[in-house]
Amino acid sequence: MLAEVLQLLAVKPGDTVVDGTVGHGGHAEALAEAAGEEGELIAFDWDEEMLRIAEKNMEGVGIRKTFVNADYRSAPEWLRERRPDGVDVVLLDFGVNLQHFDDMSRGFSFQGDAPLDMRMDRSAVETAAAWLNRATEGEIARAIREFGGELWAGPIAKRIVIRRKEGRMKTTSDLVDAVYSAIPVAKRDKRVHPATRTFQAIRIAVNRELENLDEAVTDIAGCLAPGGRMATLSYHSGEDAAAKNAFRNLARAAEFTVLTKKPLRPTEQEISSNPNSRSARLRGLVRGNS
Ligand SMILES: C[S@@+](CC[C@H](N)C(=O)[O-])C[C@H]1O[C@@H](n2cnc3c(N)ncnc32)[C@H](O)[C@@H]1O
Numbered sequence: 001m002l003a004e005v006l007q008l009l010a011v012k013p014g015d016t017v018v019d020g021t022v023g024h025g026g027h028a029e030a031l032a033e034a035a036g037e038e039g040e041l042i043a044f045d046w047d048e049e050m051l052r053i054a055e056k057n058m059e060g061v062g063i064r065k066t067f068v069n070a071d072y073r074s075a076p077e078w079l080r081e082r083r084p085d086g087v088d089v090v091l092l093d094f095g096v097n098l099q100h101f102d103d104m105s106r107g108f109s110f111q112g113d114a115p116l117d118m119r120m121d122r123s124a125v126e127t128a129a130a131w132l133n134r135a136t137e138g139e140i141a142r143a144i145r146e147f148g149g150e151l152w153a154g155p156i157a158k159r160i161v162i163r164r165k166e167g168r169m170k171t172t173s174d175l176v177d178a179v180y181s182a183i184p185v186a187k188r189d190k191r192v193h194p195a196t197r198t199f200q201a202i203r204i205a206v207n208r209e210l211e212n213l214d215e216a217v218t219d220i221a222g223c224l225a226p227g228g229r230m231a232t233l234s235y236h237s238g239e240d241a242a243a244k245n246a247f248r249n250l251a252r253a254a255e256f257t258v259l260t261k262k263p264l265r266p267t268e269q270e271i272s273s274n275p276n277s278r279s280a281r282l283r284g285l286v287r288g289n290s
Pocket of ligand 1: 020021022023024025026027028044045046047050070071072073093094095096097120
């Protein structure tokens with residue numbers, strides 16, 4: 001939804017742009033080009049590998065750049081200290097990068113066989129394997145149900161707990177096998193891999209992706225200068241709900257205006273060329289009146 005993001009954020013030459021989730025820098029590059037040489041880009045990503053890729057991809061883009069290897073939930077503190085006058089543009093494009101799935105060694109994908117890692121911030125201590133071997137059956141079931149929307153969450157959690165006692169919860173194949181053993185063949189989804197929802201849920205739980213999200217969006221919006229704009233791109237209902245609530249509450253205080261009454265969705269054309277965009281929801285906010 002690059003065109004929609006650019007339209008919503010209406011970047012002007014000289015703007016200070018914050019990309020809280022820079023990934024490979026696709027959005028950041030387009031925003032930086034709009035801000036031009038007089039502008040500034042501040043890019044966050046908690047995955048150092050992504051940050052380095054973005055840095056390399058943007059080598060030729062003429063703008064003052066700062067790359068910060070940190071959780072965007074720490075961005076308000078960083079920005080208040082270093083850019084006290086506020087910033088003009090913020091983008092949060094939540095979730096994972098496709099590269100995370102392509103690199104089998106990171107354990108995000110159910111397609112290969114790799115250690116169950118799934119940490120996006122590799123300085124974090126707890127891997128998915130460690131979490132699945134520590135959490136209670138109830139905690140695992142709740143995460144799979146809430147973050148994955150999986151109807152078979154209870155039976156899957158039960159299988160995980162049985163298998164971990166036998167030392168069989170270390171790899172992505174172990175997790176796939178637990179899912180298969182919990183869902184009867186006749187009940188398995190024919191369109192999506194039966195482990196899709198469980199992998200997504202455990203990734204969200206291990207990285208605590210939805211924790212304090214509402215507060216983080218609110219605090220980051222508080223770093224906007226008057227007239228500054230912010231956009232969120234969500235792929236999960238929990239992310240979208242956090243952005244929606246935060247924007248609605250900010251607009252109640254009259255200092256902010258929501259730019260998107262309803263979230264913008266990708267066009268059919270974008271969905272057919274990039275099926276992963278299907279669940280995307282774009283929301284926008286401005287400090288002041290639109
Ligand atoms: C969907 S991708 C962003 C893609 C990017 N807009 C682009 O054009 O390449 C999300 C990125 O956000 C990062 N990320 C997710 N949650 C984060 C968090 N809490 N703090 C910092 N980075 C985060 C991920 O590591 C990933 O690189």
